[in-house]
Amino acid sequence: VGLLALAERRVDELSGGERQRVELARALAWNPTLILADEPIANLDPGTGRRMLELLRRRCDAGATVIASLHQADLALAIADHVVVLDHGRAAYAGTPDALDPSLLAAIYSPVPPTGSAHVPPVAPRLLPDLHPLPRLDGAGG
Template identity: 55%
Template sequence: MIAPLTMWDADASLGGRKVLDGADVQVEYGQLVALVGPNGAGKSCLIKAFVGLLELDGGVARLNGDDVRTLSPRERARRVAYLPQERHIAWNLPAVEVAALGAPFLSGAEALARAHAALAEVGIDHLADRGVAEMSGGERARVLLARALATDAPLLLADEPIAGLDPDAQRLVLERLRARADSGAGVLVSLHDLTLAAAVADRIVVLDQGQVVAHAPPMEALEPDVLRRVFGLDGRWIEGPDGPLLAARRVQ
């Protein structure tokens, strides 16, 4: 069976700088893959290449076996939901209308029903009629997550969805992404927190200077040599009450 999300030998440049360098990534249905790496490693660029927002100089990115470059924007939207890192919403629309944008192939009434269900899933259906400009940053992040969850797409890509959120909101977002994978979707999410990535992911892709240096189950991908070489950490994993915890200090 063809993996639904694949990238092979991908090269890409941005502003004259190489941001992907022979990158290989694969995500299966029912699997949550965490993409980690230092700032500037190329995580956002890799995700944008998968949704056709960054053109590859070489290699290929495929959605359900088809080169993303051969798919129309409409067909991409059917196959993959994309949650970008930026949380800017241009208009002060009610939350339910923003969430309904994630269901463009449904009738108006069906899209609104789907949006209400997605808002309830992230715990803010009581804010459905509130304008997004009148919300806190955390509430707006939940609205945008609801927009991604409102789609029927079998793949979901999320770029730093928990950045700047409080611990409760971080946990809710990761729980929803994990639930989406457990229901059969393929999920690729970029994260900075290595402990959270290890706790939620089936596999971890470590990216450094545009290159994939590890793609394995969490403890294998984040083994001590990778922690030191990529993240500058002298660390080890210990068993905590809720899963593995990273005990680490900066390499001197």
């Protein structure tokens, strides 16, 4: 995750984005068959975010299932095999990125009139269909 130079530092001495990368590294170290990533690149700069998504993509290519919620529709469409586009909590589209009508995204992500409240729905890519249990990272049972 690009943090080798900071290996001797304590996690509580790292920035928010660095901590997020540490958490991704911890998750990947388990070599899980299922990764659930809730906004895995939210606090990262665009270049680092893309590299972290590429790590998840490589894990997917190695046989894991990756389910991620992203607000960056362009990145989700570029990296995912399957996307679910949500509009106010409901699935407006589910399928492959190449079959998605761009006008749907334009309508969902269009500017909100000044009297409305802003709502940006997440785009959740599901990279592979097989789901398997994921061990808890905190070691707790259940």
